[in-house]
Amino acid sequence: MIPDLGDALLDRLRDAFRTARYDTDGVLDLLGPSAHAALGRGEPEPARRASVAGGALGTLVRLFLIGSAEPRAAVQEAMRVLDVDDALAAGLLVHDGEALRAGLDIRPHGADEHSWWVISDLDSLQRPSGESLTPEHVLGVGHASLSLVRATSRRSVGSVLDLGTGCGVQALHASTHADRITATDVSDRALALADATFRLNEIAAETVEGDWFTPVTGRRFDLVVCNPPFVVGPPRTDFTYRDSGLAGDDASALVVREAPSYLVEGGRAQLLASWLHREGEDWRDRVAGWLPGNVDAWFVQRDVADPELYVGTWLRDAGYDLHSDAGARKAAEWLDWFRDNRVEGVGFGFVTLRRIDAGSPQVVCEDLRHAFDDPLGAESDGWLQRAEWLRDHATPEDLLGARLTTAATTVLEQVSEPTPDGWSPTVHRLHRTDGPGWRHEVDDLGARLIAGCQGALPLGDLVELLATAHGVAPDPMATEAEPVIRELVRHGMLLPAEWSER
Template structure:
């Protein structure tokens, strides 16, 4: 494990002030580098940014970018104009070699959801790429912000809570977000260096301090319970545990399974637990059933599979992440063999990736939705997550008869598309499509399209169906009998919203 000492946050407030004064922010980077070079950083490519900062002269912003984000030495005199350089040297943010100074850590400007100017502190080179991007395969390397981090931050429910727990905090990104809406934040990690980076991230971002505990999964918090639990865990399914930030050290997908199964007992009533994860697609087993078996008693669950890779694609992805493709060809081939041997032994044919959200309800009949949705979504999705579980509550409380008595409105951003051959009098099918949130699309028949189009909250579902039956010369009893299932689907997927009748409390 890496033993490189970390800076202290003693003068983090002064360093933060200097960075903000220089414009070392997410917006400032975009202005200085331009969109192409800024986007290249997300792909772990630094050459465009290096070229852009050469043209930026020796100003404070260009100096900070080259020093902390691009890991280039800068003259001491230039650093002195950009920050309190002696304090940065004393605290360990910089080291001096002759007339030049070098950064000891990566610092990446990171924009908060409400325009906050935050900074993510990580190991050198890791603010703009994975371990493979810097050629580092040290066990304890701590990465900065990446796609998985921002995905989890985007789907997390952001209602005010008393307590939040970030399991496997890494450089502290989820803990930082949680400080905005949680009175008390706890962050854990098996890697003590990760907790050190979290402390630096919070201090340099001007955020409140968090409780930092060393240990695996829920072990460090004992029997404590929380209103919100989040985790971007080391979910990679690999042979062994080479890199702490990604390899969980348990066989197969056992780490993700354990995290999910143990989370239920750590949630307060009504609390949410939200994770990213990988899971195996095992020969002879439905992956949906596998994930349903993970859900702890007393919890509703919404599990969304976003991607699936066959075992060769998956192995290649993570071998490259570790930089193994740059090693001796024979060594690379042997590591590749090790991955495939592991998958073969477990009868794993592919690996899924996605989101897992639990909500503790203690309901007698929990709602467990496991689905595949690989299509584009609109982040942030925290409000969509809340709405999903509110709809599950509504459907759990309303049988078919109650649905027919209820009134609904078509959600505002839903549009209707008709698909058919050019010149055809009638469409082959009708699609309802959402333009926000999950951006779902679903086929509906003539009755479903007509029903959804008429839903404006003024008539009950049953009365609308009676009118449709009369127009189509169908038996209204038969139509009432077969349509509630379709109504239930449209409500569950967010195409229709229930409307409260006079004297009733508003529907979720």
């Protein structure tokens, strides 16, 4: 049954939340950093203890964040003018003997100065013992959702399509930088809860039900964001939020292949994706083969899981007991599919696309499995800007005629070995201290060339001066330096001088 969350009920609920300070700051203030962090790890007891003296806010925290059964009188007090009988009839609350429990997960979610409430189905920790997830389960704000939030550019745009909106969290973040939002989903339950989330937060968003891009056929957007049902394996749909019904990584391939046709010229798509690592096949060739011809693309691989770990993780996520007959049967079916399709691992990461109607596409697939803290959203803006500059300076003559500066966040690390004359550098490593923290090793002449990139002279002049000083021919040096310089520009370690002069 789809909850009946009308405008009047949501207006009263919003009033109750605001009065109790049931928002991101209020909950953190009540629980404190330690109990709040424990709750985020799925450890409710510290939060329960911290909420005891919290009045109405404490009741709401226990009800919606911990999943406790609370006395009817306490719930009514916390709900203020929202009658609990109306909340029960709408599916917002459910009976638990004489007490009441949450029928839906409603939790604060914030970014910067913004705080929203997100409505979704109860997760497995909040449900009564033994109650399993349903196929139409609407997932809340999980780690994958948050990773896409951090990887999405927040530049101002006119229109955004949130494809497969789920609980609507990507659309909420889009509301901070977009004029118009369209959210689609194949699940009528997901779309109903997302629509309620938008209305609870007083955000205008168009919601359209349908499969993949069908609801927006013929339309174009400035930005498409998508957290698709990217779990790979046999073609089935156990849970709508994660299973596409398509085999393998076909769901990710579909979005990558079709998204550019729904973008305006220069428009962007940013999405999560999974891809197979198959025996005898390079994953980079696989994902690049999904692309149409009119798109810049940046594939970032953040993790690779072996088949056994992958299957176990997702079965536990769905609440399966891996020792049960049902769990063993699901695992065997999944692992058999991986074996039959020569799957050695499953890659996971982010994809940034930009539609271009002229020029040579820039397509890069990178393995970034090392740890870094900076979000990729701002980096994707810089990556696309630098990709366009490299396209405009495609010939060696163009590059040698450019003036470049070494980015302030680029540092040189050296490894030296002892010699009779003292320490002798053997490794020169350039390290970018922000963003994804790229590193590139260069030789001694390369390090000297990059040190000379201070925006005053064209690169070709620097090469000629350095070659003359070291008694080598400038043309071979320029040829050897070109791919290194291009990679350093691509990774934001060298930048066009004119950018700092604007």
